[in-house]
Amino acid sequence: MDIVPLILSFKLALVTTVMLVIIASPITYLIVYFRFPGKTFLDAFINLPIVLPPTVLGFYLLIWLGSNSSLGSLWETVFGMPLLFTFSAIVIASLIYNLPFAIQPMKAAFEKIDNRLLESAYILGLSRMKTFFRVIIPNSIPGIIASAILVFVHTMGEFGVILMVGGSIPCKTRVASIAIYEAVEALRYQDALFMSLALIPISYLFLLLINRLNMNEVKR
């Protein structure tokens, strides 16, 4: 059995998770604690990937990351190679696709923090930025972990978006879900079975972890 697709899926999930926790927390902070014009529109826009068919999102990303687009051509001048059908392309796609899944649990955690804690921090002389790092983040750890796990599991199972912008290039963009699909297409049922079996315990373990965290949260 070829385990490269499994490793690639794992790598993609890990990179996406780490990057999204860093990207999503300030965006969530902005959405929860600031009032600005167009906030509801931004909130709805970020959540679009939840309702859009992955192929639709994938199609737009394909155009947006292509050599004819400004981002695609900029990438080409900087790195000297096209962006589409590379590991970087599937990371970008995966970040956008998973953004709402990262934000939702964090949002719930941030909203649960008593506003007086923040006021107390301001009175003690902390800037908004310091309050974010010293009060909001440490009091939202379970929510942040939940969002990281959700993103990780979700990325492990991603298919449509990755196929659109990454194709199925062995060792680069052929992740487990795509390799399973191709194995079935080629009637290599044995390979498909092994890869599928490998994905189940991983996903199950992560879900157990989420439940465990939620239970701890209730106990607190």
Add this chain to the structure above:
Amino acid sequence: MRLSVHIRKRLSSFDLDVRFDCEDKQLLALIGPSGAGKTTIVRIIAGLDRPDTGRISFGDEIWVDTARGIFVPPQKRSLGYVFQDYTLFPHLNLYRNVSFAAGDTGHVRDLMKALDIWELKDRKPHAVSGGERQRCAIAQALARGPKTLLLDEPFSALDITNRRKLRERLKFLKGELSIPIIHVTHDIDEALYLADEILPVVKGSIARKWIMQFLMKEPVRKAKIHSAGMNTGAAAGMKNTERKVS
């Protein structure tokens, strides 16, 4: 230094309009029924709310002046604020809560010892009693060496025994501090025991008449205090304050 407050703010059911000063070493009690606007007043002094019009100055610093568009954010006002119920940071132990914004650790230790919470320094807020939490909140507010202290019903969530203990401790602390202290309460005994001056606030305005009516019933109240076996300090304080108010 003198804290001068003159603010107006339209609230949902009445207009808040108050003007008062508080000097160094003075404890000013804002007393009145709940919903009278007392908390809004201290929130405005702290910079957590903005008045519609008005001016707040501390010594020669101007914190708010709506006419000149000045508004100093709470971070820059250097004040201590003790909220109605505990707002300690749940993720930090008591020591880290007190030293949260204070650099000087020796001072933190002295404060925690003075408030009798040094032994509990490694516990988290949820693992100590309500009275201990509120003492910790006072230590936290004082640890930075604030220029003024705002107490918003700091005893309201405590039982009677703890309330009396903390009241005595606050009275002692007050003697040690040389800053203006504003104390919000709806408990007249508490105000009489602690305050140098009492400012009754009813429906957003200063209502001196209200406290006079209250004190007219004093003989009855005094008898009640005695029968409950309470410390007569409150009654003694009552006499002093009565002179001041009248």
